[in-house]
Amino acid sequence: MEKLILPDIKGLQSISVYEGIGGYTAIKKALKMTPNEIIDEVKKSNLRGRGGACFPTGLKWSFMPQNTDKPKYLCVNGDESEPASFKDRQIFEFNPHQLIEGTLIAAYALGVKTSYIYIRGEYLSWIEMLQKAIDEAYEKNYIGKNIFNSNFSTDIYIHRGAGAYICGEESSLMNSIEGLRPYPRNKPPFPAQNGLWGCPTTINNVETITNIPVIINKGGEWFSKIGAEKHPGTLLYGVSGNVNKPGVYELPTGTLLTDIIYKYAGGVKGDKKIKMIIPGGTSMPPIRGDEIENLKMDAESLKSVGSAIGTAGIVVIDETVDIIKILTRITKFYWHESCGQCTPCREGTGWMLKILERIERGEGVSSDLDLLVEIANNIEGNTVCALGDAAAWPVKFTIKKFRKEIEERIYKSC
Amino acid sequence: MINEEELLKIENIKRKYPDSKAALMPVLYFFQEKYGFISDDSIKEISQLLKISEVDIKGVVSFYEMFHEKPKGKYIVQVCTNISCMLCNSENILKAVEKKLGIKCGETTKDNLFTLEEVECLGSCGTAPVISINNRYYENMTEEKINSLFDNLK
Numbered sequence: 001m002e003k004l005i006l007p008d009i010k011g012l013q014s015i016s017v018y019e020g021i022g023g024y025t026a027i028k029k030a031l032k033m034t035p036n037e038i039i040d041e042v043k044k045s046n047l048r049g050r051g052g053a054c055f056p057t058g059l060k061w062s063f064m065p066q067n068t069d070k071p072k073y074l075c076v077n078g079d080e081s082e083p084a085s086f087k088d089r090q091i092f093e094f095n096p097h098q099l100i101e102g103t104l105i106a107a108y109a110l111g112v113k114t115s116y117i118y119i120r121g122e123y124l125s126w127i128e129m130l131q132k133a134i135d136e137a138y139e140k141n142y143i144g145k146n147i148f149n150s151n152f153s154t155d156i157y158i159h160r161g162a163g164a165y166i167c168g169e170e171s172s173l174m175n176s177i178e179g180l181r182p183y184p185r186n187k188p189p190f191p192a193q194n195g196l197w198g199c200p201t202t203i204n205n206v207e208t209i210t211n212i213p214v215i216i217n218k219g220g221e222w223f224s225k226i227g228a229e230k231h232p233g234t235l236l237y238g239v240s241g242n243v244n245k246p247g248v249y250e251l252p253t254g255t256l257l258t259d260i261i262y263k264y265a266g267g268v269k270g271d272k273k274i275k276m277i278i279p280g281g282t283s284m285p286p287i288r289g290d291e292i293e294n295l296k297m298d299a300e301s302l303k304s305v306g307s308a309i310g311t312a313g314i315v316v317i318d319e320t321v322d323i324i325k326i327l328t329r330i331t332k333f334y335w336h337e338s339c340g341q342c343t344p345c346r347e348g349t350g351w352m353l354k355i356l357e358r359i360e361r362g363e364g365v366s367s368d369l370d371l372l373v374e375i376a377n378n379i380e381g382n383t384v385c386a387l388g389d390a391a392a393w394p395v396k397f398t399i400k401k402f403r404k405e406i407e408e409r410i411y412k413s414c
Numbered sequence: 415m416i417n418e419e420e421l422l423k424i425e426n427i428k429r430k431y432p433d434s435k436a437a438l439m440p441v442l443y444f445f446q447e448k449y450g451f452i453s454d455d456s457i458k459e460i461s462q463l464l465k466i467s468e469v470d471i472k473g474v475v476s477f478y479e480m481f482h483e484k485p486k487g488k489y490i491v492q493v494c495t496n497i498s499c500m501l502c503n504s505e506n507i508l509k510a511v512e513k514k515l516g517i518k519c520g521e522t523t524k525d526n527l528f529t530l531e532e533v534e535c536l537g538s539c540g541t542a543p544v545i546s547i548n549n550r551y552y553e554n555m556t557e558e559k560i561n562s563l564f565d566n567l568k
């Protein structure tokens with residue numbers, strides 16, 4: 001299978017190697033197309049966002065107003081703070097120029113003069129790697145004024161985050177760039193109407209944007225035939241936890257979960273059984289070990305087990321692990337990262353954490369599980385941003401899928 | 415006080431944004447790198463440089479984990495304990511670091527060399543467990559590696 005995002009080519013970080021394999025030809029091609037032709041090609045590709053919500057990228061781009069006097073902006077989201085996600089950093093490290101080229105094409109298609117690539121502050125080493133690539137591209141006039149001798153000019157800057165998960169949420173991210181306290185904004189208005197500094201703005205994930213040069217070079221239709229029909233392309237599956245060979249594996253959407261775990265990630269450590277899988281970052285509902293047979297990893301297939309693809313960060317958890325310990329740690333994260341703006345999220349995450357810690361200590365009572373579900377239900381859908389849902393889902397669905405085991409744990413300690 | 419050369423750097427940062435207020439985070443990093451933390455004096459100076467009220471700057475500084483208003487150790491040691499690391503022995507890594515440095519999480523060694531913190535997922539779960547020291551990652555950590563890691567730093 002051909003790799004679209006992370007091909008096995010040594011030294012691809014350098015602009016000369018990247019150009020040697022046809023890098024920066026897609027932008028040249030794009031500059032000869034009209035912005036609408038590009039957006040149509042992306043629509044045809046059926047590319048869906050890789051930031052977690054699988055939103056169709058072409059459709060998102062078409063929301064950007066075309067006749068406006070206001071400047072327009074593009075934010076490329078590399079906050080990558082959802083636990084168990086570590087894919088975008090592979091792009092910064094191993095294929096930064098394809099990300100830059102994708103950003104240029106998106107900027108041209110959307111009429112954007114300034115793009116910000118937002119990267120989590122902890123990724124200092126990766127910020128430096130991407131900056132080096134950006135500098136190289138500026139030197140060759142691939143970014144900047146009249147790129148490739150066209151009449152299109154555009155800038156790309158890195159904006160460094162400073163350790164706040166919430167800044168990956170798009171409206172928080174924009175407030176963060178503006179230098180405000182990064183509380184998420186109410187929606188509507190949506191960013192395409194009212195984004196950075198009140199101007200039309202598009203936010204896309206790093207991996208989403210890195211797909212764009214491939215789509216322009218090979219065509220939307222070609223791309224749409226890779227992997228799962230309704231969610232085409234490849235994904236950077238990041239496998240971690242109790243496996244022999246953790247890491248990021250680029251494979252088509254719709255690859256069997258068992259193949260990812262056993263063929264690529266080397267199987268479970270010590271040949272233990274799998275108790276639980278988190279398929280796409282910690283906010284995604286977990287899957288039981290007995291549900292993984294024949295399960296494909298794409299947006300639609302995961303619905304059949306009540307979960308979602310998220311960031312495709314897969315955590316494998318073996319039979320010896322205490323589910324409550326995992327759930328408590330996950331909940332602690334969302335409690336810690338809640339910005340505190342909405343009461344259900346602020347109070348609910350703290351309350352759920354207290355109950356879970358009590359259960360973990362062996363002091364749980366049988367009514368705790370219903371109470372946890374009730375609190376989670378009260379958070380879900382009642383908050384300004386989706387962090388509330390992200391905190392509620394693991395609790396609600398872990399209890400749904402592992403109720404018996406958790407109840408036994410509570411009774412044992414009674 | 416910042417000198418002319420530094421002022422130029424700040425002007426260059428401001429140029430990346432249509433509104434100079436947006437230069438706040440990079441400028442905060444700039445001051446933190448220079449002084450080791452964000453002092454009240456720095457906040458006053460930044461307030462004048464970027465025309466942002468001191469209260470608003472404090473609201474931003476206090477929001478982010480990576481900006482700090484008090485000095486920390488020369489090396490900020492962060493141990494990730496989120497689930498992928500937890501599944502790969504991070505609890506024992508944390509204990510081993512505590513033992514090696516003779517301090518608990520949240521504390522700084524008496525010689526002001528090390529501050530130890532427990533942190534959320536560092537985005538390095540495929541090479542868990544992970545320690546970050548001044549934002550440089552040390553991946554696939556083992557209890558054995560800890561001694562030499564810290565001895566080399568001193």
Ligand SMILES: Cc1cc2nc3c(=O)[nH]c(=O)nc-3n(C[C@H](O)[C@H](O)[C@H](O)COP(=O)(O)O)c2cc1C
Nearest residue numbers: 049050051077079080081168169170204205208386
């Ligand atoms: C709490 C929270 C954190 C998020 N963190 C990220 C992130 O780190 N990276 C990312 O690309 N999207 C993140 N998102 C999703 C973004 O809001 C946005 O939908 C995404 O960047 C859009 O890109 P896409 O359409 O290309 O997927 C987060 C959302 C929420 C609610």
Ligand code: SF4
Nearest residue numbers: 339341342345383385
């Ligand atoms: S849901 Fe939570 S994180 Fe999101 S705005 Fe409300 S309090 Fe903040």
Ligand code: FES
Nearest residue numbers: 494499536538539
């Ligand atoms: S859980 Fe430790 S780096 Fe992700």
